[in-house]
Amino acid sequence: QVLLVQSGADVKKPGASVTVSCRASGYTVINYYIHWLRQAPGQGLEWMAIVNPNGGETHYAQKFHGKVTTTRDMSTNTLHMELSSLTSEDTAVYYCARDGSYTWSSSRYYFDYWGQGTLVTVSS
Amino acid sequence: QSALTQPPSASGSPGQSVTISCTGSSSDVGTYNSVSWYQQHPGKAPKLMIYEVSKRPSGVPDRFSGSKSGNTASLTVSGLQGEDEADYYCSSYAGSNIVLFGGGTKLTV
Numbered sequence: 001q002v003l004l005v006q007s008g009a010d011v012k013k014p015g016a017s018v019t020v021s022c023r024a025s026g027y028t029v030i031n032y033y034i035h036w037l038r039q040a041p042g043q044g045l046e047w048m049a050i051v052n053p054n055g056g057e058t059h060y061a062q063k064f065h066g067k068v069t070t071t072r073d074m075s076t077n078t079l080h081m082e083l084s085s086l087t088s089e090d091t092a093v094y095y096c097a098r099d100g101s102y103t104w105s106s107s108r109y110y111f112d113y114w115g116q117g118t119l120v121t122v123s124s
Numbered sequence: 125q126s127a128l129t130q131p132p133s134a135s136g137s138p139g140q141s142v143t144i145s146c147t148g149s150s151s152d153v154g155t156y157n158s159v160s161w162y163q164q165h166p167g168k169a170p171k172l173m174i175y176e177v178s179k180r181p182s183g184v185p186d187r188f189s190g191s192k193s194g195n196t197a198s199l200t201v202s203g204l205q206g207e208d209e210a211d212y213y214c215s216s217y218a219g220s221n222i223v224l225f226g227g228g229t230k231l232t233v
Contacts, residue, residue: 047223110160
């Protein structure tokens with residue numbers, strides 16, 4: 001079955017960086033886009049970026065340009081999302097989610113499988 | 125781009141129907157059929173319930189249905205059951221690699 005397994009919770013100080021990992025299995029990983037989203041405590045969902053695992057092309061929400069960097073390791077079917085210059089406003093649960101569309105066509109921008117979420121806490 | 129607008133809460137008794145609205149603009153909901161709905165129980169990851177306005181993924185009960193009229197999309201839950209109590213979020217593509225979410229609606233059964 002399709003599984004997205006994320007790295008564990010992390011605590012960082014303001015100004016630091018954090019990397020969240022997402023290991024995909026149960027399907028051909030390069031065939032589907034992956035999205036990164038986050039949810040601050042008690043708040044709604046916020047879309048951050050879309051990654052094409054087949055080549056690594058990434059598009060970021062304007063708010064996250066220069067703050068988020070995505071990488072991938074296709075030898076382990078793992079995608080990474082690095083968030084830099086952390087502030088308390090970055091405290092959130094971060095999710096990876098699979099797009100419903102194949103990477104050889106346009107993204108359909110819906111998320112059919114989700115990782116379990118990774119809580120990142122930014123605190124001095 | 126502004127977030128999509130959802131009512132903060134909705135409620136219904138078991139067996140009843142409830143409809144949750146999601147209002148956007150002509151730049152997002154009104155233009156694209158990439159409207160989706162997600163159910164989220166406390167402490168859990170969201171679950172896809174409806175995609176592309178009205179399509180239901182395999183395994184989602186047909187009690188859940190979606191529609192769109194103009195700039196407003198809607199999620200209807202018929203025959204409410206206790207396990208339907210959750211937060212519901214709508215999402216829409218807004219062009220140029222922009223994805224918008226609603227603020228969420230807490231459904232009480």
